[in-house]
Amino acid sequence: MPEYETHQYDVLIIGAGGAGLRAAIEAASAGVSVGLVCKSLLGKAHTVMAEGGIAATLANADDRDNWKVHFADTMRGGQYVNNWRMAELHAREAPDRVRELEAWGAVFDRTPDGRILQRNFGGHRYPRLAHVGDRTGLELIRTLQDHAIQLDIAVHMECTVIALLKDGERVSGAFAYGRDRGRFHLFQAKAIVLATGGVGRAYRITSNSWEGTGDGHALAYEAGADLMDMEFVQFHPTGMVWPPSVRGILVTEGVRGEGGVLRNSEGRRFMFDDIPELYRSQTADDEEEGFRYTQGDKNARRPPELLTRDHVARCIRREVKAGRGSPHGGVFLDISWIKSRIPNGEEHIRRKLPSMYHQFKQLADIDITREPMEVGPTTHYIMGGIRVDADTQMSTVPGLFAAGECAAGINGANRLGGNSLSDLLVFGRRAGEHAAAFARNNGSPAIDRRQLDEAARVALEPFDRGGAPEGPFQVQHALQDLMQDKVGIVRTAEDMESALGELGGLRERARRVGVAGHREFNTGWHAALDLRNLLTVSEAIARSALERRESRGGHFREDFPAKDPSYAGFNIVVRRNGEGGMVVERAPLPQMPAELRAIIEEMK
Amino acid sequence: MPGTATFRIWRGDAAGGRFEDYSTGVSEGMVVLDAVHQIQAEQANDLAVRWNCKAGKCGSCSAEINGQPRLMCMTRLNQIDLTAPVTVEPMRAFPPIRDLVTDVSWNFRVKKTIAPFRPRRPDAPDGTWRMKQKDAERVQEFRKCIECFLCQDVCHVLREHHLFDQFIGPRFLTYAAALEMHPLDVEHRARDLKRSHGIGYCNITKCCTKVCPEGIHITDNAIIPLKERVVDELYDPTVKLLRFFRRGNDRA
Numbered sequence: 001m002p003e004y005e006t007h008q009y010d011v012l013i014i015g016a017g018g019a020g021l022r023a024a025i026e027a028a029s030a031g032v033s034v035g036l037v038c039k040s041l042l043g044k045a046h047t048v049m050a051e052g053g054i055a056a057t058l059a060n061a062d063d064r065d066n067w068k069v070h071f072a073d074t075m076r077g078g079q080y081v082n083n084w085r086m087a088e089l090h091a092r093e094a095p096d097r098v099r100e101l102e103a104w105g106a107v108f109d110r111t112p113d114g115r116i117l118q119r120n121f122g123g124h125r126y127p128r129l130a131h132v133g134d135r136t137g138l139e140l141i142r143t144l145q146d147h148a149i150q151l152d153i154a155v156h157m158e159c160t161v162i163a164l165l166k167d168g169e170r171v172s173g174a175f176a177y178g179r180d181r182g183r184f185h186l187f188q189a190k191a192i193v194l195a196t197g198g199v200g201r202a203y204r205i206t207s208n209s210w211e212g213t214g215d216g217h218a219l220a221y222e223a224g225a226d227l228m229d230m231e232f233v234q235f236h237p238t239g240m241v242w243p244p245s246v247r248g249i250l251v252t253e254g255v256r257g258e259g260g261v262l263r264n265s266e267g268r269r270f271m272f273d274d275i276p277e278l279y280r281s282q283t284a285d286d287e288e289e290g291f292r293y294t295q296g297d298k299n300a301r302r303p304p305e306l307l308t309r310d311h312v313a314r315c316i317r318r319e320v321k322a323g324r325g326s327p328h329g330g331v332f333l334d335i336s337w338i339k340s341r342i343p344n345g346e347e348h349i350r351r352k353l354p355s356m357y358h359q360f361k362q363l364a365d366i367d368i369t370r371e372p373m374e375v376g377p378t379t380h381y382i383m384g385g386i387r388v389d390a391d392t393q394m395s396t397v398p399g400l401f402a403a404g405e406c407a408a409g410i411n412g413a414n415r416l417g418g419n420s421l422s423d424l425l426v427f428g429r430r431a432g433e434h435a436a437a438f439a440r441n442n443g444s445p446a447i448d449r450r451q452l453d454e455a456a457r458v459a460l461e462p463f464d465r466g467g468a469p470e471g472p473f474q475v476q477h478a479l480q481d482l483m484q485d486k487v488g489i490v491r492t493a494e495d496m497e498s499a500l501g502e503l504g505g506l507r508e509r510a511r512r513v514g515v516a517g518h519r520e521f522n523t524g525w526h527a528a529l530d531l532r533n534l535l536t537v538s539e540a541i542a543r544s545a546l547e548r549r550e551s552r553g554g555h556f557r558e559d560f561p562a563k564d565p566s567y568a569g570f571n572i573v574v575r576r577n578g579e580g581g582m583v584v585e586r587a588p589l590p591q592m593p594a595e596l597r598a599i600i601e602e603m604k
Numbered sequence: 605m606p607g608t609a610t611f612r613i614w615r616g617d618a619a620g621g622r623f624e625d626y627s628t629g630v631s632e633g634m635v636v637l638d639a640v641h642q643i644q645a646e647q648a649n650d651l652a653v654r655w656n657c658k659a660g661k662c663g664s665c666s667a668e669i670n671g672q673p674r675l676m677c678m679t680r681l682n683q684i685d686l687t688a689p690v691t692v693e694p695m696r697a698f699p700p701i702r703d704l705v706t707d708v709s710w711n712f713r714v715k716k717t718i719a720p721f722r723p724r725r726p727d728a729p730d731g732t733w734r735m736k737q738k739d740a741e742r743v744q745e746f747r748k749c750i751e752c753f754l755c756q757d758v759c760h761v762l763r764e765h766h767l768f769d770q771f772i773g774p775r776f777l778t779y780a781a782a783l784e785m786h787p788l789d790v791e792h793r794a795r796d797l798k799r800s801h802g803i804g805y806c807n808i809t810k811c812c813t814k815v816c817p818e819g820i821h822i823t824d825n826a827i828i829p830l831k832e833r834v835v836d837e838l839y840d841p842t843v844k845l846l847r848f849f850r851r852g853n854d855r856a
Contacts, residue, residue, distance in 0.1 A: 040654070040656055040664065041654070041664065041708070041712075042712060043751055044656045044657075044662045044663070044664050045656075046656070046657070048656075048657060048661050048662045048750070049657050049659070049661055049662075099731065099732060102732070102733060103723060103731075104721065105720075105721035105723070105783075105786065105788075105789075107735075107740050107743055107744055107747060107786065107787075108740070109737065109740065110735060110736065110737040110740055112737075113734070114733075114734030114735050114736055115732065115734065116732075117737075132744065132747075133744070135661070135748065138661065138747075138748075138750065139747060142747065146715070146720065146721070147720075147721075149712075149715060149716050150716070150720045155712075157709075157712075180701050180702075180705075180707075209655070209656040209657050209658065209662070210655065210656070211656065242633065243632055243633015243634070244631065244632075244633060245631075245633050245634045245635060245638040246633065246635075246658070246659070249658065249659045250659075355661065358660070359659055359660065362660065362678055362680070363633070363635070363659075363678070363680070364633070467649075471645070471649055472649065473644070473645035473649070474645070477645075515649055515650065516649060516650060517649070517650030518650070520617065520652075520701070520702050521652035521701055521702040521703070521705050522649075522650045522652070523644060523649070523650065523651065523652055523653065524644070524649030524650050525650070527649075
């Protein structure tokens with residue numbers, strides 16, 4: 001019987017982006033032993049890519065702002081299928097989480113009187129995003145990382161979890177491999193927090209790194225947890241489209257927040273042509289008013305470029321389809337024009353958007369202070385994820401918690417920019433706190449050897465097949481093409497049914513994948529193991545999207561293009577049944593208390 | 605540019621290795637990391653390489669390209685000569701794990717030895733602080749660091765002289781500078797910088813600054829001011845005298 005390197009913790013945290021680090025800090029501060037496992041090196045998680053800022057009603061830039069407005073904005077952005085309690089907690093607690101970061105050393109941009117500066121962002125009524133130029137994610141992750149390493153947290157870098165273990169109903173540990181040597185590790189834990197981020201790698205065009213393969217979603221699903229809202233995938237409107245090798249890399253919404261405008265090949269600001277009813281009263285009447293809004297005029301309303309991401313992404317797609325796109329299949333995003341309105345415009349753009357300047361200059365030979373960028377939609381974020389209790393973040397499996405992008409609820413059908421960094425701070429902390437409490441109140445679960453040996457056997461199968469004709473990267477690319485083409489921004493029943501059929505075929509191909517070489521840092525092997533997760537989340541997305549026969553937020557059905565009020569009352573949930581099949585269910589939304597309903601009405 | 609190019613990639617592990625040539629198709633806009641990925645997908649599934657963001661923001665894909673320490677994701681093929689084989693090898697200052705992946709864990713251990721951020725008391729009754737944008741910017745430059753460790757790779761104190769146990773390298777001198785110059789920080793790090801962190805080993809050859817993909821002025825803005833601070837705090841005769849008397853008082 002093989003021996004595995006064994007580690008024992010009260011709380012095991014899987015994922016070391018913002019949510020995982022914040023959970024680890026909270027759990028360690030509560031005095032329990034904490035292990036932190038991450039797929040890459042510490043500090044490299046996808047959180048570093050967050051650019052725009054952290055949404056929190058500090059009310060530094062506009063004193064009319066408060067948690068109620070933020071709550072109403074979040075619910076409106078999510079088309080009212082959000083978990084209201086999560087939206088409430090998030091709006092109430094985000095300001096403290098930002099102030100806490102400052103106490104841990106974060107250096108945000110400042111207002112003239114020395115407080116934390118806040119910027120405008122899509123769907124937020126007031127300037128609300130605490131930021132550091134356009135590299136807020138890096139500031140957040142580095143602050144949390146540097147704080148965490150001073151605490152008693154055991155970090156396991158470049159270690160990938162491939163199975164959760166259970167003792168009866170309860171989670172009991174995790175089984176993983178270390179990338180460097182390819183050895184298996186057994187983590188015994190009283191409670192586990194999943195903080196594994198997103199699923200972007202299921203699509204061809206994505207802003208996500210190789211890590212975004214839906215690991216937490218799939219691990220939880222396999223362990224019997226519910227996944228919810230999986231049909232809601234966010235296609236960020238502005239990814240790079242050229243050159244081909246950088247297609248999908250994010251262009252921050254901050255560009256539009258600073259006054260950047262979208263134009264089609266005819267030079268028209270097409271966003272003015274289609275303003276949804278829900279946002280009409282909050283949107284500028286003309287270009288002049290829109291510009292004044294971006295420059296901090298409190299009496300102006302926002303330009304239509306700052307409507308929610310789902311809407312902007314679909315408008316861009318419409319322009320491109322109608323033949324009014326840019327040379328490489330996107331539209332134009334222009335920030336250089338503000339030079340005509342702002343003294344020292346070039347310098348201003350470089351100071352406000354340094355990474356964007358750098359990114360376009362180096363990767364596309366474009367100087368954004370002089371010429372427009374070409375942009376188009378890119379798979380960016382999944383609103384759906386592991387179904388959790390709003391207050392504790394515990395999933396439907398006892399002892400298994402989830403926070404950040406891999407958890408569902410806060411964002412409903414569409415996430416507002418800036419709400420992700422605040423989400424992972426607020427709910428990362430809550431998950432860490434409640435996982436620590438769970439660990440204190442429960443004894444050590446038992447480990448079932450058979451589960452381990454089975455996971456190890458399955459994981460090593462690709463080596464048994466050797467350098468087989470079916471390579472892991474080829475299957476991954478085929479899956480990405482399938483999801484992009486048939487379960488992407490615009491969906492139909494016909495496409496998705498055909499996609500589900502093809503997913504079955506890809507599952508067969510994945511079973512035939514073989515890898516050559518040794519177990520030491522073998523990226524082909526790693527890609528082969530990620531395939532299972534990608535297939536599971538892809539099926540969950542397709543099945544959920546098929547079930548929602550309406551269009552709402554990030555989910556758009558060409559065969560049901562309107563929003564249907566009869567779909568406003570429930571979330572779609574998937575879970576694994578006893579035979580390993582995927583069941584789809586409708587879960588009614590919990591009743592919202594009258595005082596929160598009143599807030600929403602008041603802010604309409 | 606469309607056509608093919610040859611990439612001479614180091615394959616091996618701690619026991620040793622050698623360069624292997626791979627020919628692959630190249631097209632407009634490609635970066636070195638794209639070529640490496642293409643080779644990995646089509647010819648060498650087990651080619652080990654680290655990467656994450658592919659946009660110069662995470663600092664994972666550090667390597668030496670034609671002998672120059674670079675991020676593979678930010679090195680465009682149109683900036684290099686493709687008529688000769690392009691050599692791609694791991695950072696040479698760190699122990700190899702496999703192929704392009706090196707053991708950089710030393711860096712993570714070093715960081716823990718630097719005294720953490722300790723803020724002054726909050727400025728306002730609500731527990732918040734005030735600072736000027738200008739003061740924030742001074743450290744924001746250092747906080748741009750993506751921890752790619754290219755500056756460590758190129759620093760001769762580490763690369764040639766292997767003083768890993770006496771010198772923390774440009775990355776962590778910059779980290780210490782970010783803390784020391786942080787408008788709110790009240791911790792003292794000069795003594796550690798001199799004694800255990802080896803700031804004196806840096807003879808300001810500026811190699812680190814040259815390779816920094818974030819364009820941080822490591823030598824001029826971080827290391828030299830830190831050296832001055834060490835001198836001011838530890839060698840200033842007046843301060844020294846004061847300290848002598850203070851210690852005398854403590855004994856009394």
